[in-house]
Amino acid sequence: MKSILKTGFSFLFVLAFTKGFSQGTDDRTLFALVQQHASRMGLSAEQAQNCTISSSFSDEKTGNTYVYLQQRIHHTRVFNHIKTVIFRGDLLLYHSGQFYGEPVGEVVPQVSATAAVIAAAGHLGLSAPEGLRVAEDRMQVEQKIILSEAGIARQPITAELFWVVTSTGTARLAWNINIDVLGSDDWWNVRVDVLTREVLEQDN
Numbered sequence: 728m729k730s731i732l733k734t735g736f737s738f739l740f741v742l743a744f745t746k747g748f749s750q751g752t753d754d755r756t757l758f759a760l761v762q763q764h765a766s767r768m769g770l771s772a773e774q775a776q777n778c779t780i781s782s783s784f785s786d787e788k789t790g791n792t793y794v795y796l797q798q799r800i801h802h803t804r805v806f807n808h809i810k811t812v813i814f815r816g817d818l819l820l821y822h823s824g825q826f827y828g829e830p831v832g833e834v835v836p837q838v839s840a841t842a843a844v845i846a847a848a849g850h851l852g853l854s855a856p857e858g859l860r861v862a863e864d865r866m867q868v869e870q871k872i873i874l875s876e877a878g879i880a881r882q883p884i885t886a887e888l889f890w891v892v893t894s895t896g897t898a899r900l901a902w903n904i905n906i907d908v909l910g911s912d913d914w915w916n917v918r919v920d921v922l923t924r925e926v927l928e929q930d931n
Contacts, residue, residue: 754780757794761812764819768812774798774826781809791815798826801833803870806889806903806918827892834900836921840872840886843902846924847917853879853908881907891918891927901927 757780761768765775781797791813798808810824838846841859848856856877863873871887885905890898901918908915918927 754783757783757792757814760814760817760819761794761796763817764812767819768810768822770810770826771828774828777802778810778826779804789815791820796824800827800831800890800898803888803890803900805898806891806901808892827890827898829896829898831890831898834921836888836900836902838902838919838921838924840874840902842924843886843919843921844874844877844884844904844906846919846926847904847906847915848879850917850926850929851906851908851913851915853906859884876909879906879909881909888921889918893927899927 761770761778761780762772762775765772768775770778777799778796779799781795783792783794785792792815794812794814796810796812798805798810805827808824808826810822810826812819813821841861844859845856848854856879858875859877860875861872862875862883865871865873869887871885874884874886876883886902887905889901889903891901892898900921902921904915904917904919906915906917913931915929915931917929919925920927
């Protein structure tokens with residue numbers, strides 16, 4: 728399946744193209760509201776300060792503003808940890824979604840993006856990447872590296888840092904390797920631990 732959209736992102740897509748919705752309130756104003764209502768939303772001061780607004784939309788009929796908060800730990804996003812919040816003016820109407828709450832130490836990646844791609848390809852049973860190279864380094868701004876197709880992908884492969892909350896409840900830093908597989912309908916996301924090369928999870 729070509730789409731890799733999660734439930735929260737699907738909802739966001741629907742809102743973006745629904746009649747009566749427009750671009751939301753200025754992010755600085757919304758961020759101030761998040762800080763103001765942090766405790767009511769179950770967020771610590773640190774979580775509220777470190778999260779980012781991934782998107783926001785306003786309903787012109789109701790006056791409601793829908794805000795999507797992306798959790799970050801040490802400036803790195805937590806995979807699939809987005810909180811949905813609805814404001815009407817300064818009033819908090821609704822919130823859903825949980826942020827990871829356990830202390831997490833900083834981690835320095837020991838596995839390169841190229842090594843993570845090789846590990847992901849092997850895990851998926853793909854051919855060994857050929858001529859794999861870094862095409863663009865966006866680490867400073869996006870924590871993302873763009874790599875060549877390497878004979879296994881239809882388009883450039885991407886490697887992006889995320890925290891992954893595992894089934895045991897621990898947060899591990901990983902490369903999210905995105906491969907649009909050549910000659911297949913598969914388009915994989917594979918999370919590879921930055922310390923051990925272990926594949927933590929995947930979705931198609």
